[in-house]
Amino acid sequence: MAKVYVLYTGGTIGCEPDSQGALAPIPGPAFERLVLSMPGLSGHTVADHPELGWTMGWLDRTLDSAAMTPADWLLIAQRILDVYGDYDGFVVLHGTDTMAYTASALSFLLPGLSKPVILGGSQVPLSFTLSDALPNLVGALVLAGTLELPEVCVYFDTLLLRGNRARKVDANRFAGFGSPNFPPLATVGSFVAANRALWLPMPEEDFSLAVPANLAARKRALATKATALAEFSVAMLWLHPGLRASTVKAVLAGTTPPVKGLVLLAFGEGNGPTDPEFLAALSDANRKGVIVMDNTQAQGGSVLPGAYATGLGAVGAVGAYDLTPEASFAKLVCLIASGLGPDAVKALMAEALAGELTVGGA
Known part of the structure; x- marks a missing residue:
């Protein structure tokens, strides 16, 4: 049976x-x-x-x-x-x-x-x-x-x-x-x-x-991941017209435990506001070791890094291709909890580990 x-x-x-x-x-x-x-x-x-x-x-x-x-x-x-x-x-x-x-x-x-x-x-x-x-x-x-x-x-x-x-x-x-x-x-x-x-x-x-x-x-x-979860957090941010750098800084700064990953729900194929202060806030987070994911807030389709001048790859964001926001968030949590450094996590976020993404789009 x-x-x-x-x-x-x-x-x-x-x-x-x-x-x-x-x-x-x-x-x-x-x-x-x-x-x-x-x-x-x-x-x-x-x-x-x-x-x-x-x-x-x-x-x-x-x-x-x-x-x-x-x-x-x-x-x-x-x-x-x-x-x-x-x-x-x-x-x-x-x-x-x-x-x-x-x-x-x-x-x-x-x-x-x-x-x-x-x-x-x-x-x-x-x-x-x-x-x-x-x-x-x-x-x-x-x-x-x-x-x-x-x-x-x-x-x-x-x-x-x-x-x-x-x-x-x-x-x-x-x-x-x-x-x-x-x-x-x-x-x-x-x-x-x-x-x-x-x-x-x-x-x-x-x-x-x-x-x-x-x-x-x-x-x-x-068991190791369970211990590590107490030491960091991952945040999600829905981009919208008029989003200010102060909002990004508020999400990332002074939190306990510290934010080590940020999933952006961007426009269309991964585009965002072009406000220099907003972009500088994301670039600063990337320099400090925060893994920034560039996802789309659209239900379907794929992020295409570099397709538009308004893409977020220039600030160090990792293009999520067709990863769902839920999978992007969960994958970030699991990889960071494994003890991997930012560069290793970024590399694996752009690879299919369990059929979760199609590199280059769906």
Whole structure:
């Protein structure tokens, strides 16, 4: 029997109204009982996939994903590594607000995957009658238990997306996630239509998490990153007409812990204001070792460094190509937490480590 480990972290899928009528995630044991009461999921199996069984775990403190921090990414990654050898696939139930950040981070925190890690959730709680939660949950379970897919993914409303390419694109519709610059890895309907040509290759044996020594090394690396997270922060800044240098300085100066990375959401193909003081503030940050990423605030398309005179490469910003802002932020956090210096981080930010970007554009 294929075995799937389900990690419940909170989010809308596990919410119920509190005494004031506001939605809040219920504790893990109560959520597991709710899942077991759903059609086809009793007995920790999937009724029409008798070869598939599932086990549920949960975080000690269930969270709305708006409250997630990079420390929680490491905790989720650690929980997966702790049971990696015992299961064939993994489902992480997560709130939708920051799911793209967590999915992106896990793709960088879990190199060497040979099994699927699928993040899922819903726009409406599982306890509600009119809800997308049950099909999203069952779809994630089946995909995690039946696909030999070595990736971190997001499954939502029939689409299986590469996790570090996914974005939340709608706050209300069931089709809440998309992947503007990369096609779905699979689509679920009356059958699973898998686009295997897009999947990442299986890792070489000397890199795979299936090797106990590699698994132990990844656990030690996560512990090191957890310590490093207390020593720095990464910021994001949405560029807009009239943005002043004082705003940039306020974001970067005097913060505790210090900002070591800055993701700019720039105009179009990576353009920004031409105010000399604004550019000087960014250039000064670059000289002080802050890694500045030049992303686009457009939903789709790619940053093209040097395409316009208003591009930000002249101040030392790294062109993000078609990295999503969420993936850019998560990748920066993970690389800086690895202890790499600014030059090494800049070089790796412009390389595809887990299928997260297309150099030269989508």
